[in-house]
Amino acid sequence: MVHSIYSNKDSFLREIVSNASDALDKLRIEGLRDKDLDADISDLHIRFTPDSKSRTLTVADNGIGMSRDEVIDLIGTVAKSGTAEVRRKLAEADEATAEDLIGQFGIGFYSTFMVAEKVTLVTRKAGESVGTRWESTGDGTYTVDDVADAPQGTSITLALKDADEDDAVHDYADPAVLRSLVKRYSDFIAWPIRMLGAAPEPEEPADGEEAAEPAAPTDEVLNSQRALWSKSKSEVSDEEYAEFYRHISHAWDEPLETISLHAEGTFEYQALLFLPTQAPFDLFMREKSAGIHLYVKRVLIMEDCAELMPEYLRFVQGVVDASDLSLNVSREILQQDRQIRAIRRRLVKKVVSTIQELADKRPDDYRTFWDNFGRVFKEGLVNDSDNAQAILKASMFASTHSETEPTRLADYVTRMAEGQDVIYYMTGESREQILGSPHLEAFRAKGIEVLLLTDPVDEVWVGAVPEFDGKKLVSIAKGVVDLDGDDAESADEERDAAFAPLLEWMGETLSDDVTEVRTTSRLTDSAACLVGDEFSMTPQLEKLYRASGQPVPHSKRTLELNPDHPLVMKLRDSFGAADDDHSRLESTASLVYASAVLAEGGDLQDPAKIAKLIAAQLTESLS
Ligand code: ADP
Ligand code: MG
Numbered sequence: 001m002v003h004s005i006y007s008n009k010d011s012f013l014r015e016i017v018s019n020a021s022d023a024l025d026k027l028r029i030e031g032l033r034d035k036d037l038d039a040d041i042s043d044l045h046i047r048f049t050p051d052s053k054s055r056t057l058t059v060a061d062n063g064i065g066m067s068r069d070e071v072i073d074l075i076g077t078v079a080k081s082g083t084a085e086v087r088r089k090l091a092e093a094d095e096a097t098a099e100d101l102i103g104q105f106g107i108g109f110y111s112t113f114m115v116a117e118k119v120t121l122v123t124r125k126a127g128e129s130v131g132t133r134w135e136s137t138g139d140g141t142y143t144v145d146d147v148a149d150a151p152q153g154t155s156i157t158l159a160l161k162d163a164d165e166d167d168a169v170h171d172y173a174d175p176a177v178l179r180s181l182v183k184r185y186s187d188f189i190a191w192p193i194r195m196l197g198a199a200p201e202p203e204e205p206a207d208g209e210e211a212a213e214p215a216a217p218t219d220e221v222l223n224s225q226r227a228l229w230s231k232s233k234s235e236v237s238d239e240e241y242a243e244f245y246r247h248i249s250h251a252w253d254e255p256l257e258t259i260s261l262h263a264e265g266t267f268e269y270q271a272l273l274f275l276p277t278q279a280p281f282d283l284f285m286r287e288k289s290a291g292i293h294l295y296v297k298r299v300l301i302m303e304d305c306a307e308l309m310p311e312y313l314r315f316v317q318g319v320v321d322a323s324d325l326s327l328n329v330s331r332e333i334l335q336q337d338r339q340i341r342a343i344r345r346r347l348v349k350k351v352v353s354t355i356q357e358l359a360d361k362r363p364d365d366y367r368t369f370w371d372n373f374g375r376v377f378k379e380g381l382v383n384d385s386d387n388a389q390a391i392l393k394a395s396m397f398a399s400t401h402s403e404t405e406p407t408r409l410a411d412y413v414t415r416m417a418e419g420q421d422v423i424y425y426m427t428g429e430s431r432e433q434i435l436g437s438p439h440l441e442a443f444r445a446k447g448i449e450v451l452l453l454t455d456p457v458d459e460v461w462v463g464a465v466p467e468f469d470g471k472k473l474v475s476i477a478k479g480v481v482d483l484d485g486d487d488a489e490s491a492d493e494e495r496d497a498a499f500a501p502l503l504e505w506m507g508e509t510l511s512d513d514v515t516e517v518r519t520t521s522r523l524t525d526s527a528a529c530l531v532g533d534e535f536s537m538t539p540q541l542e543k544l545y546r547a548s549g550q551p552v553p554h555s556k557r558t559l560e561l562n563p564d565h566p567l568v569m570k571l572r573d574s575f576g577a578a579d580d581d582h583s584r585l586e587s588t589a590s591l592v593y594a595s596a597v598l599a600e601g602g603d604l605q606d607p608a609k610i611a612k613l614i615a616a617q618l619t620e621s622l623s
Contacts, residue, residue, distance in 0.1 A: 009168055011252070012115050013178070014185035015108035016059050016156055017193065018247045020046045023063025023154060024191045025300045027126055030064060032301075032328050039126035039152055048195040048222070052173040055162075060155035061191075065125040068132045068144065075109055075121060075134055076142060108250060113138030115169055116158035122147055123154040182222040185243050190298065193222045227298050229272035229319050233260045245274045248293060249317040253278040256365055259318070259354055263346065267339045271347060273318035275354070279372040280315070288314055295321040296329075307334045308344050312380035313351055315373045320347070352380075352387055356394040359408060370396055370406070381461035388465050398431060398452045400444070407451075409468045417448050422472040425451035427459050427538055433601040438526035439477045445524045446483055450476055459541040477600070478532045481522040495519065495563055502575045505582055506559070509589050513605070514559040523562035528596040530557045539602045554605065559593055567592070587613045 024044045031041040040062070049058040066074065112119050117137060124131030124147070131150025136142035163171035170177050175195060182193055197218040228236050228244050238258075245255040255274035262270050273292075282288045290306035291314065298321060309316055320343060334340050355377070359366040370377075380391045396406040401415065412423060424443065428434035434452050443450050453462065467473055499519055506517040514530070523529060532538060536555050537545075545552045561568045571592070574585060594610045597603070604610055 009114045010170065010181055011185065012111040013059075013172070013181050014243065014246065015111045017046060017182070017186045017189060018250070019109060020059060020061035020063060020154065021186075021189045021191055021247070022303075023061050023065065025303070026064040027062075027153075028299070029301065030126065037127055045191055046189070046193045048178055048193065050173040050175055050178060050195070052171075055160045055173055056157055057160060057172050057178075058155055058157040060151075060153065062151070062153035063126075065128075065153050066123045066132070067125045067128060068130075068146070070125070071121070071123060071132050071134050072144060076144070110138070112156070112158055115161055115172060117161055118159040120157045120159075121154065122150050122157075124150040124152050126152055179222055184239070186247070187223045188226050188228050188240065188244050189223050189247070190225055190227070190300070192225065195220050195222055227321070229260070229270045229295075229321055230298070232262075233258070241272075241274075244272075245276075245317060248319060249274070249276065249280075249291060251276060251278070251280065251317075255317075256369055257354060257358060259350060261347070261350055263343075267322065267324060267342060269320060269322040269343055271318060271320045271343075273316055273347065273351065275351075275358075275369060275373075276315060276317060277368060277372075283315060283373075283376060290314060291317040293319045294325075294334075295319055296325045296327050297321070297323055299327065301325070301327055301329065302331070302334075305334070307331070307337075307340050308347065309351075310344075310348060310380065310384060312376055312378075312383055313348065315376060316351055348384070348387060349390075352390045352394055356390065359394055359396070375455050375457060378455065378457050378461060382457065382464050385464070389468070392465065392468050397425075398454065400435075400440075400450045400452065412449060412451070413469065413471065415449055417446070420448065422474040423451065423468060424448060424474055424476050425453050425462065426476045427453045427462060427540055429540060429601060430454055437477075437600045438523055438529035438596070439531070439600070441524040441526060442481070442483050442522045443476060448483075456544055459538060459544060475532075475534075475538075476522070477530075477538060478536065479534045481520065481531075483521050499561075499563060499572055502572045503561070505575065506589050509582075509586055510559065510593050513556060513593055515556045517559045517561065519563040520560035522560065523565070526562060526596075526599060527565040527567045528559060528561050528592050529599065530593075530596045530602075531560055532557045539600070559596060561592075587617065591617065 024046070027039060027041055028044065031037055031039065044062060047058075047060045049060070051057070119136055119138065121134045122131060123134075131147040133145045133147045133150075134142055158172070160172055161169055163169055172178065172181075175197070178195060186193065197220045228240060241258045242254050245258075246252060254277050256277045257275040259271070259273040259275075261273070280288075289304040290309055292305050292308040293300055294302040294305040294308065305320070308320055322339065322343065324339065325337075329337070355366070355369065358369060374395065377391065378395060381388050381395075384391065392409060396408050399407045399412065401407055401412075409423065416423075426434050426437070426439060428437065431452050431454060434440065434454070440450060453459075462473060462475065465473065496519060503517045503519070507514065510517065515533075520529075520531075532555070536557065537552070542552050542555065563569070571585065571588060575582060578585065590610070591613055594604055594613075
């Protein structure tokens with residue numbers, strides 16, 4: 001290696017080689033699909049032409065090419081992200097941040113401007129007759145012209161910045177530099193990367209002899225084209241894996257974990273999968289593409305093969321190479337294919353168990369994984385019941401145990417209080433909201449740990465997964481809670497008798513809003529709270545449904561009163577003293593209900609009415 005240190009800027013080459021390789025893949029696939037396509041697919045390759053005199057580097061491919069519209073669309077603006085926002089950030093950013101941005105937003109092509117003063121792209125799309133020239137100095141403007149005689153494919157010519165060791169710009173017109181960069185970044189690329197070696201100088205002709213024909217320059221192939229997935233893990237370096245990961249995922253980060261799988265037997269296939277370190281910016285966008293590419297005997301036949309990985313593992317990147325599939329298999333056929341389904345089942349199990357292992361053995365990396373992908377991963381609890389227990393095992397959740405560290409369920413179980421045989425949780429919009437809700441009071445007082453589930457998907461999966469490791473998952477906002485234990489039962493009975501008339505009357509008075517009014521042991525500080533029955537929707541879930549446009553009836557819940565609270569005791573006494581006319585207490589009953597709604601962060605059905613009641617009561621209390 002000429003330069004001992006590789007620089008970040010070198011990665012522009014990986015990006016344009018990666019794009020060229022994609023373009024060759026696409027032409028190949030298109031050629032298989034469309035036998036009449038007017039394009040030569042007999043010698044697909046990438047060619048480097050460095051020129052140290054003019055200080056240019058041209059990287060050309062004879063792949064699919066781009067139409068004029070595609071050039072404007074894909075290259076014209078900062079590709080894909082296309083937003084003015086990113087361009088503005090890019091203009092303002094210092095160099096290091098700019099490189100981050102380039103990676104983060106997948107604007108791979110624009111990385112050429114790290115090393116080039118001007119970039120000229122000439123392209124002609126397979127099947128079209130006129131080509132397009134695009135040129136820019138990377139200042140946000142560009143020119144586009146038609147080119148009558150463009151060869152099919154794409155060539156990119158970089159007018160190189162001067163090499164500057166301080167600034168880590170290498171001499172990219174130097175064949176030795178290019179050779180070593182390909183070895184490092186793009187060795188596995190499946191298409192040959194050729195470079196014309198320097199032609200040997202013809203010898204001076206002796207007198208009377210004809211000048212010798214200049215010797216043909218030799219064509220050198222720079223990459224070994226090794227299919228990394230067919231190698232065992234010990235034969236491939238971490239660096240090679242990382243570069244391959246970056247190529248297939250269009251990402252710039254390191255893989256967090258690499259999974260290599262070689263299946264033999266009835267269906268033979270090889271898979272190489274990666275867990276990314278960083279979340280891609282489109283992880284939560286609808287159009288997020290699947291990350292698995294399907295090969296048949298080392299030939300890419302389908303990019304982004306959604307059939308091979310469920311949506312909840314959409315962050316997994318990789319390739320599957322199956323030997324027995326037909327080369328021109330369609331997506332429709334894939335969906336029905338038994339072999340594909342078997343492969344997918346195996347891959348899912350492997351990915352989930354790998355995440356579990358990560359959690360067991362590399363807690364810091366697992367935490368990185370969880371912070372980036374946990375919310376997506378948990379979707380599997382809803383959608384993949386076969387693997388739900390394994391997914392739960394590999395998951396972590398916030399809890400009252402620690403403010404900052406989420407807990408795995410196995411750890412929760414080891415901390416369970418004596419006699420506790422279920423796992424308690426509460427769902428809500430935020431940690432603060434749940435911590436402030438009355439339902440938690442007695443659990444806090446008794447030191448019983450509660451999981452705090454605040455992701456929208458939590459609302460859904462808790463309804464789908466009833467237990468973990470034989471322990472029921474129980475919402476503290478639902479059903480009856482008896483934290484007093486058996487000793488208190490007789491005392492309860494007496495107390496209940498004293499409260500019975502009030503509870504019955506309140507139930508009738510509030511019948512539009514509640515199913516029942518009862519006393520509870522779950523409150524210590526608050527007067528009242530609302531609880532659902534075991535199967536009812538939480539207010540948050542109702543909100544989610546409404547937000548997604550589905551009409552949901554306002555579900556009634558049970559109003560629970562804290563029998564030791566002064567307000568509740570006074571209410572009972574006033575009720576007892578009031579003989580038959582309880583109309584004076586109606587507004588108090590409504591306010592107790594309203595305060596229970598507010599305490600859990602809920603929305604009042606009729607806030608104006610409640611405001612009036614408050615005003616009236618305040619007036620009375622002040623007079
Ligand atoms: P990405 O590769 O992540 O999509 P890039 O900025 O590297 O982002 O490229 C943007 C798009 O430009 C590519 O997706 C591809 O459609 C198009 N493109 C880039 N280079 C080529 C090429 N050599 N041949 C055909 N299309 C290309
Ligand atoms: Mg790219």
